[in-house]
Amino acid sequence: MKVNKKALERLFHYRNILYRLQEDGVTRIYSDTLAEELHTTASQVRKDFSLFHIKGNKKAGYHIPDLLDRLEEIFDSGAAQKVIIMGMGRIGSALAQYRWSSNQNLVVVAGFDIDPAKQQRTGFPVYDPQELSRFVSQNSIELGILAVPERVAQAAYDALAKAGIRGVLNFAPVILTERPGCVVTSYCVESELSSLIYIVNKEKKEL
Amino acid sequence: MKVNKKALERLFHYRNILYRLQEDGVTRIYSDTLAEELHTTASQVRKDFSLFHIKGNKKAGYHIPDLLDRLEEIFDSGAAQKVIIMGMGRIGSALAQYRWSSNQNLVVVAGFDIDPAKQQRTGFPVYDPQELSRFVSQNSIELGILAVPERVAQAAYDALAKAGIRGVLNFAPVILTERPGCVVTSYCVESELSSLIYIVNKEKKEL
Incomplete structure (x- = not known):
C-alpha cells in the first residue's frame, strides 16, 4: 500500500x-x-x-x-482516538501531558513502564507492561507511542504489535523490524538534527 | 537546493x-x-x-x-554541535535532558523561555529570550529547537533567524514562513498520529 x-x-x-x-x-x-x-x-x-x-x-x-x-x-476523527504510551521517561511523560489542539480528538489514555516507581493509578495511569494486552483489548486501543530506550525498542514494539496495536509512532533512534498488521513510523531527533547540519553547511557553501 | x-x-x-x-x-x-x-x-x-x-x-x-x-x-560531526532550545515547557525540557547517542557530538547548551519562573543559571541554564542574540553570537550557535506554543511559534522562529540561527527543528503544530538563511524542518506529533490513523484504517479495509 x-x-x-x-x-x-x-x-x-x-x-x-x-x-x-x-x-x-x-x-x-x-x-x-x-x-x-x-x-x-x-x-x-x-x-x-x-x-x-x-x-x-x-x-x-x-x-x-x-x-x-x-x-x-x-482522519477518522468522529470518535475520540485513544492512544497509549510505552515508556514513561522524559519524552513519554512530556507526550502524556501534551495539549492537543481542540479539533484533534486524540486522547492519551495510559502509559506503560517497567519501572515500578513510575507506575501509578491516580492522575495519569501508568501500568506494568504485563498488563498491556489486557488493557489494549479491553479498551479497544489501536495506537501507541513508543518512547523507550534504543536497546529495548524492538522488544517493546513487538509487545505492542502482539497486544493488538495497529499503528505505532516510534521515537527511539533505531530502525524497527515491522510486524504484519502493525504499521510503524519513526521520528529520530538525532537524525533530524544531523540532516539539518548537513543542509545548513550545504547552504553556507552555496552562498 | x-x-x-x-x-x-x-x-x-x-x-x-x-x-x-x-x-x-x-x-x-x-x-x-x-x-x-x-x-x-x-x-x-x-x-x-x-x-x-x-x-x-x-x-x-x-x-x-x-x-x-x-x-x-x-554530518560535520568532528566538532561538537551546539544547540539551543526556545521554549522550556514539557517538550523543551524533555529534549534538554535528552541522552544523545555517544557518537552524536550534539550538545544542548541553553534554553530560552519568557517565563521568569523557568529561567535559571545553575544546572541547565535557561535565559530570557532578550538575551538570545547576544548568546547566539558569543557562543557561535547555529542550531535551534523550537518548542513553543503554536500561537507564538512564528515570532519565536523569526527571533531565532534574526539572532543568527541557521537551522531550526520546529515542534509547534504550525507551518512557519521560512526566512532566508534559516532552514526549518517541522515535526508535528498530531499530524503524524492523524496520518497513522489514516494508514491503519486503509490497511484494515484492504484486509
Whole structure:
C-alpha cells in the first residue's frame, strides 16, 4: 500500500486552517486562498484534494463544511482516538501531558513502564507492561507511542504489535523490524538534527 | 537546493550501525550486509552512498574507517554541535535532558523561555529570550529547537533567524514562513498520529 505522506500532512494542516476559518464564519474557500495560508500553490492544493477524491467548484470554490466532513472521514476523527504510551521517561511523560489542539480528538489514555516507581493509578495511569494486552483489548486501543530506550525498542514494539496495536509512532533512534498488521513510523531527533547540519553547511557553501 | 532527506536519514543510521560494527572489530562491510541491518536493499545502500560520492569496491566492500570518515564529514560531526532550545515547557525540557547517542557530538547548551519562573543559571541554564542574540553570537550557535506554543511559534522562529540561527527543528503544530538563511524542518506529533490513523484504517479495509 502506497500512501502519499506529504499530502496527508498537508491535508492535516488544511483541516486546521479550515476550522479556524469556519470559526470566523467563512463558508467557502478557493484553492489559492488555502494555498497561501500553507505557503504552497493552488495547484498543489487541488492535487492533494483530488488524491483523496475531494472535488471543488471552479467558480464557487470549496464548501468548507463539506470539506471538513470529508477530512474528518479521512482522519477518522468522529470518535475520540485513544492512544497509549510505552515508556514513561522524559519524552513519554512530556507526550502524556501534551495539549492537543481542540479539533484533534486524540486522547492519551495510559502509559506503560517497567519501572515500578513510575507506575501509578491516580492522575495519569501508568501500568506494568504485563498488563498491556489486557488493557489494549479491553479498551479497544489501536495506537501507541513508543518512547523507550534504543536497546529495548524492538522488544517493546513487538509487545505492542502482539497486544493488538495497529499503528505505532516510534521515537527511539533505531530502525524497527515491522510486524504484519502493525504499521510503524519513526521520528529520530538525532537524525533530524544531523540532516539539518548537513543542509545548513550545504547552504553556507552555496552562498 | 534539493536534498534527498530520506537518503540523509538512512546515511545517519548506516553511520550508527558502522560504529557498532567497528567496536566489534569489523573493518570491511558489503552493501548487502549493511542493507540487511537497515531492512533495505543493497542497491539502495549503493545508491545512497553514490549520491554522496562514496565509492565501494565490488570485491572488498567498503572500508569502515574510510566510510565513517566520509560520514563524519557529511554530518560535520568532528566538532561538537551546539544547540539551543526556545521554549522550556514539557517538550523543551524533555529534549534538554535528552541522552544523545555517544557518537552524536550534539550538545544542548541553553534554553530560552519568557517565563521568569523557568529561567535559571545553575544546572541547565535557561535565559530570557532578550538575551538570545547576544548568546547566539558569543557562543557561535547555529542550531535551534523550537518548542513553543503554536500561537507564538512564528515570532519565536523569526527571533531565532534574526539572532543568527541557521537551522531550526520546529515542534509547534504550525507551518512557519521560512526566512532566508534559516532552514526549518517541522515535526508535528498530531499530524503524524492523524496520518497513522489514516494508514491503519486503509490497511484494515484492504484486509
